[in-house]
Amino acid sequence: VKKKGGQYEKQARPIKQAAVLGAGIMGGGIAYQSASKGTPILMKDIKDDALALGLKEARKLFAKQAERGKLSTEQMAEKLANIRPTLSYGDFGHVDLVVEAVVENPKVKGAVLSEVEGLVGEDTILTSNTSTISIDRLAENLTRPENFCGMHFFNPVHRMPLVEVIRGEKTSDAAVAATVAYARAMGKTPIVVNDCPGFLVNRVLFPYFGGFSQLVEQGADFQHVDRVMEKFGWPMGPAYLLDVVGMDTAVHAGEVMAEGFPERMGGMGGGGTKSAIQVMFENERLGQKNAKGFYAYE
Numbered sequence: 001v002k003k004k005g006g007q008y009e010k011q012a013r014p015i016k017q018a019a020v021l022g023a024g025i026m027g028g029g030i031a032y033q034s035a036s037k038g039t040p041i042l043m044k045d046i047k048d049d050a051l052a053l054g055l056k057e058a059r060k061l062f063a064k065q066a067e068r069g070k071l072s073t074e075q076m077a078e079k080l081a082n083i084r085p086t087l088s089y090g091d092f093g094h095v096d097l098v099v100e101a102v103v104e105n106p107k108v109k110g111a112v113l114s115e116v117e118g119l120v121g122e123d124t125i126l127t128s129n130t131s132t133i134s135i136d137r138l139a140e141n142l143t144r145p146e147n148f149c150g151m152h153f154f155n156p157v158h159r160m161p162l163v164e165v166i167r168g169e170k171t172s173d174a175a176v177a178a179t180v181a182y183a184r185a186m187g188k189t190p191i192v193v194n195d196c197p198g199f200l201v202n203r204v205l206f207p208y209f210g211g212f213s214q215l216v217e218q219g220a221d222f223q224h225v226d227r228v229m230e231k232f233g234w235p236m237g238p239a240y241l242l243d244v245v246g247m248d249t250a251v252h253a254g255e256v257m258a259e260g261f262p263e264r265m266g267g268m269g270g271g272g273t274k275s276a277i278q279v280m281f282e283n284e285r286l287g288q289k290n291a292k293g294f295y296a297y298e
């Protein structure tokens with residue numbers, strides 16, 4: 001691999017068959033995006049209803065394109081057929097790249113990654129869509145850490161152009177190159193970043209969530225804060241964005257950030273008092289995924 005002006009070029013292993021672990025908000029979005037741009041993808045979950053929901057969302061997005069005249073009915077069916085939902089690892093022996101997108105928990109992710117590593121080919125690239133957990137930490141139980149890196153998409157996947165490709169201490173140039181090339185093939189803009197909790201974007205975003213949470217804890221009206229931040233020029237305010245992200249994911253990711261940067265992000269979890277975001281989570285106000293968060297959804 002030649003590195004030129006920070007770019008990773010050529011010699012990337014072509015990704016002809018991908019797989020995603022988890023069919024939730026992110027896994028479903030990643031499957032849609034890969035399928036839409038022509039790379040077949042296996043979508044594995046442990047729950048049948050999660051697979052059904054992931055497929056339903058993908059179908060909805062393809063149907064929107066068809067309505068706008070961008071896809072014919074046949075093309076839509078063809079693209080949808082690029083997503084193969086599964087509850088088993090049966091076909092993982094032929095996969096070129098795996099994106100792990102299960103819950104934001106280091107133990108669960110570590111176990112899932114080491115399980116899948118034993119089932120894929122020796123050269124298969126393993127990636128994680130973790131929001132915050134250090135890639136070196138996730139690589140600890142892998143026997144081929146050189147084949148592993150972060151591939152961090154943003155929500156909603158079909159609309160957000162950026163993908164952070166996170167290079168761990170042992171990640172090979174070949175793994176980075178293949179992941180960058182796959183992100184580009186998916187129509188995304190990859191950037192290669194160093195490893196640390198939260199990488200680049202979430203190191204900026206989580207202190208912002210922490211600041212919002214403290215304001216609410218001190219009595220601020222969340223809708224007012226949202227309106228002010230929109231007037232400030234942000235496309236959406238923090239309460240609405242937290243509903244999009246999911247309170248469970250925000251709490252788990254916040255704990256990782258608080259552990260990584262206690263002096264800056266102690267307010268995000270792990271400290272003595274509960275943050276407003278934790279209180280929402282404990283009251284099962286998860287956001288758009290269960291139709292009630294800061295706001296209510298149909």
Ligand code: NAD
Nearest residue numbers: 022023024025026045046050101102103104130131155245
């Ligand atoms: P989600 O709760 O919507 O989906 C997680 C899915 O993983 C569920 O369907 C669950 O059944 C499945 N799962 C759990 N254990 C599994 C296993 N062993 N094998 C296969 N599937 C399993 O969560 P999400 O919001 O899609 O987040 C997934 C990952 O993406 C997390 O690491 C999160 O931090 C990251 N992420 C989330 C966002 C966001 O805005 N929500 C953005 C970027 C990255």
